[in-house]
Structures are given as C-alpha cells and as structure tokens.
Amino acid sequence: MADNKIKAPAPGTFYRRPSPDEDPYVEEGDRVESGQVVGLVEVMKNFIDVKAPQDGVVETFLVANEDLVEAGQDVAALADA
Amino acid sequence: MDKVLIANRSEIAVRVLRACRELDLATVAVYSDADADALHVREADEAVRIGKPQAQDSYLNIERIIDAARETGAGAIHPGYGFVSENPRFAAACEEAGIAFVGPSASAIAAMGDKAAARRIAREADVPVVPGGEVSANGGDALRAAEEVSFPVLVKAAAGGGGRGIRVVREAGELDGALAAAAREAEAAFGDPTLYIEKLLESARHVEVQVIGDAGADVVHLFERECSLQRRRQKLVEESPSPGLDPATREQMSAAAVRLAEAVGYTNAGTVEFLVDREGRFYFIEMNTRLQVEHGVTEMVTGVDLVRQQLRVAAGEPLEISQDAVRAQGCSIEFRINAEDPDQDFLPSPGRIEALELPGGPGVRIDTAIYAGYSVVPFYDSLIAKLIVWAPDREQALRRGRRALSELRIEGIATTTPLHLRLVDDDRVRDGDVDTGYLERLLATAEEEAVA
Numbered sequence: 001m002a003d004n005k006i007k008a009p010a011p012g013t014f015y016r017r018p019s020p021d022e023d024p025y026v027e028e029g030d031r032v033e034s035g036q037v038v039g040l041v042e043v044m045k046n047f048i049d050v051k052a053p054q055d056g057v058v059e060t061f062l063v064a065n066e067d068l069v070e071a072g073q074d075v076a077a078l079a080d081a
Numbered sequence: 082m083d084k085v086l087i088a089n090r091s092e093i094a095v096r097v098l099r100a101c102r103e104l105d106l107a108t109v110a111v112y113s114d115a116d117a118d119a120l121h122v123r124e125a126d127e128a129v130r131i132g133k134p135q136a137q138d139s140y141l142n143i144e145r146i147i148d149a150a151r152e153t154g155a156g157a158i159h160p161g162y163g164f165v166s167e168n169p170r171f172a173a174a175c176e177e178a179g180i181a182f183v184g185p186s187a188s189a190i191a192a193m194g195d196k197a198a199a200r201r202i203a204r205e206a207d208v209p210v211v212p213g214g215e216v217s218a219n220g221g222d223a224l225r226a227a228e229e230v231s232f233p234v235l236v237k238a239a240a241g242g243g244g245r246g247i248r249v250v251r252e253a254g255e256l257d258g259a260l261a262a263a264a265r266e267a268e269a270a271f272g273d274p275t276l277y278i279e280k281l282l283e284s285a286r287h288v289e290v291q292v293i294g295d296a297g298a299d300v301v302h303l304f305e306r307e308c309s310l311q312r313r314r315q316k317l318v319e320e321s322p323s324p325g326l327d328p329a330t331r332e333q334m335s336a337a338a339v340r341l342a343e344a345v346g347y348t349n350a351g352t353v354e355f356l357v358d359r360e361g362r363f364y365f366i367e368m369n370t371r372l373q374v375e376h377g378v379t380e381m382v383t384g385v386d387l388v389r390q391q392l393r394v395a396a397g398e399p400l401e402i403s404q405d406a407v408r409a410q411g412c413s414i415e416f417r418i419n420a421e422d423p424d425q426d427f428l429p430s431p432g433r434i435e436a437l438e439l440p441g442g443p444g445v446r447i448d449t450a451i452y453a454g455y456s457v458v459p460f461y462d463s464l465i466a467k468l469i470v471w472a473p474d475r476e477q478a479l480r481r482g483r484r485a486l487s488e489l490r491i492e493g494i495a496t497t498t499p500l501h502l503r504l505v506d507d508d509r510v511r512d513g514d515v516d517t518g519y520l521e522r523l524l525a526t527a528e529e530e531a532v533a
Binding site: 009010011012013019042043044045046048068 | 135269420421428429431432459460461462463
C-alpha cells in the first residue's frame, strides 16, 4: 500500500507545529502510527488535527507550513513502514 | 465627525454602515486581501486595504487602521465587536490621533478587561459576584480559594473573556495541573498569566444587561438578554426578555448593571453579564465593553437603535433615550447562523454560497453580509448571518422563528440552520427551561442515539 496521502480534514491554514515556538509534530522520514497527529489546519478560529490515516513513514510534505489548503487536499505522502 | 471608519468586517461592519447612512455620515471600510469582494467594502463610500488575510496582519493591526483613518480624514472609528473593540491600546491610539473611538474610554476598557479587577470593582459597587478569589503568581493560595467555595471550580484568565481562557477543575488533585496549563495558555493568548478562581455554578442561566451611557454620565439600561443556549461557551441563541426572570430580579439586576457601569464612569454601549442560579440569585461574571453580537434582540424589543446611540455619544451628543422612556415590548429571539456543520461536530464549513434565499415577512430581521456567489473565507469567525425575529409574545416568536428558519436557504456550505429548527421544537427550549449546559447535553444525547 505505497503512495498513500495524508489529507487536510478541512480548508484553512496548514501548520506543522502545535504553536509557533514548539517543534514540528513530525519531520520527513519519521515513522507515524495510524491516527497520529502530523499537523493542524486553522479554520475559522478552530484548530483541527491532521492525522495519519494509517501506519507508515512520512515521505514528504506536499504543502509548506502556513500554506492555504482545501478540504481533502494532500498535505503529505506516506510510504510503507 | 462627518466620516466614520469601520474597523471590522462581515455582518457587523454592514450593520454599522447602515446606522451611519441613516445619520448622513460618510463611511470608510477597511479590508484584508481575503475581503476584497466583501459586502462591507462594496457598500462603504470608501475602502482601504489594510493587509493580508490573517487578522494580526489586518483587522488587528492598530497602526494600519489609524493610518487608514488619517488618510481618509475619518473623524471617528467604530470597532464593531471582536478584533480591536476591547483593546485599550486601540482606544488610546484613537485618542492620541484625535479620532473619536466609538466606545468607552481606554481606562474603562482596561478596568473591565482585567476580570479579577472587575470583580473587585463590582463588589465595591455592591454588585454580587460569583464566589471565588484571586490567585497569586506562585499559585500558593489557589487551593484555599478553591476549597473556600468548594469544588468544582473554574480557573479563569484575568485577561480572558468571551468564554476564552477557562478550565473546569472538579477536585483538588486536578488543581495544580490546571493552574499551570491555564497560566501558560493565558500568557500565550493574552500576554498575561494572571488567574482567578470562581465557583462553578452548575445549572445556571446566562443573563446579561445592556447598558449605554453618554458624556453627561447618565447610564441607561435596556433590560436583559437571555443567552443560555451555548456550545463551548459560545452563544447560539439569544432572546429578550429572559423567560426565567421574575420582575423583581429583573429590576435588581438592571440596577446592579447600571451601578457597575457608573462605578467606572462608563460611556457608550456595554453589556454586564451575570449568571442566575436556580434560586434566582444573580452573580456578575464580566462586562463586555463593546457592542454585542446579540444587540439586535434588544433593539427589537425596545425600538432603540443602539448603533445610532453609540455614534451620537461618540460625537459628544446626549442619548436620545431616558431611563423612564425605555420600554420593552414583546419577545425577540436571535438565531446565529454559523458556517459550521452541526452533524459533523460543528466542523467549520467555509466555501462558496451557490444559492441564497433569505426569509422575510412580519417581524423578521436578517443581519448578514453574505450574498449568492460570495465565498465564506476560512480566516475569521464562522458567524455568517443573524436571523432575528420579533413577536408580541414568546410562543409566537418561536413559531415565527421556525417559519423564518424554514424559509432560509443557503446552498453550498453547511450551516447551523438545521440545529435551530430542532431547537425551536425542543420541549425544554419551548418552556424556556434551559441552563448554560443544556445545549451540550442535548447534543451529546443526540450523538449517543445516532450511534446506538
């Protein structure tokens, strides 16, 4: 099941960190578990977790921190662990 | 003062524009890059771009807003609600620039903005406050303050407000963790980690009193609004009068609100918020030093245009109303139409409005800035329209609400309209028998039933 994507749950501004002075949730190359939070989408003053849909390795982020994303947009590629 | 800059967006910017127009005041809109197509920009006489979509780069940028007023020669700034409306530094910046701020003095905003200080002022003015106490920087006295009023308690940020910066603590063991987390959050969100403790009043109602004062130092109240239907401390339905208040309590609460406002030399519009317990005792929680989202229901029952009065007061003119002349008639209910999906845990739902039909007919008012083809942007609050009804009594107002909600059609995005249609038929809502926890309990029950 290679070539899976982590998708934005809502439209808004994508963040890779829980807050500006904290470390990113994950880096490229990190192993993640199903349901693990890998980023946030800020939409209408709400912060919604972006979660990995299954276990794997974060191969590459497809959007940059603070980019605007659409609902369902791919934000990262996930490779088999 | 013949030109007013409106330092806000969306429905409240349009609401203020309308009042300006009726007073023959010229209008200046400000807008972010996300709002170039917004109705408030189209409707204003002039419009000034003030920055990028993120609020801190635009609607919260004090310098840019003051510059825009200077460039356009605006003599006054109306801040609406949210954004810079309760920022004493903004009110002070207006004063320094020789621009009239449509709101109270910077000192009154600051006095009420520190919620712990506001409690002290309230007590001195003989206004009952929720039992509780202040917490020193090291938190050493927190446990005693909490035990004195008994758990459960709320840990609140002194610089918070509007339902933000609050934690529920049910037992002593949770207190230290809650204090640390709340102080951290308060420091990050408001730049001030000061906390205080309040007894958690369960099954209380949220009732607030509208006040307005002029430079002659007269403070007039315009009765109360009931705002107990809330989710995550955000109001969803508001009405006036409160269905749960007897005439004596109404009178005492209104008088208490006026005493508090007078204690800080309050001018312009403000709202004094109270909790009312089952025994009908009321307790001050905070004062909002601005026009409130739900001001429309007060306008409907009193016939007073609050924004018009605000603009007059800012221009140094006296109020057109006196306490004796303010009468409340009938019942008004506001339904907040938010771009949120109530069937998906209120997931925000920005996007393009493909089709729009607004209700009309007797006793129906819509405050909104949306139009067919408009795209609701993801950067700001989810409130997109306020559907307000008036009728001679509450039963008719609820029926009128149901009728108007069923006429409202917004296609392309999810809204809270279906939830409101359920609420107007809910027995407890119909009986006016709700507290601030009712809506969340109702939603939790509905979710359980859906799963079962």
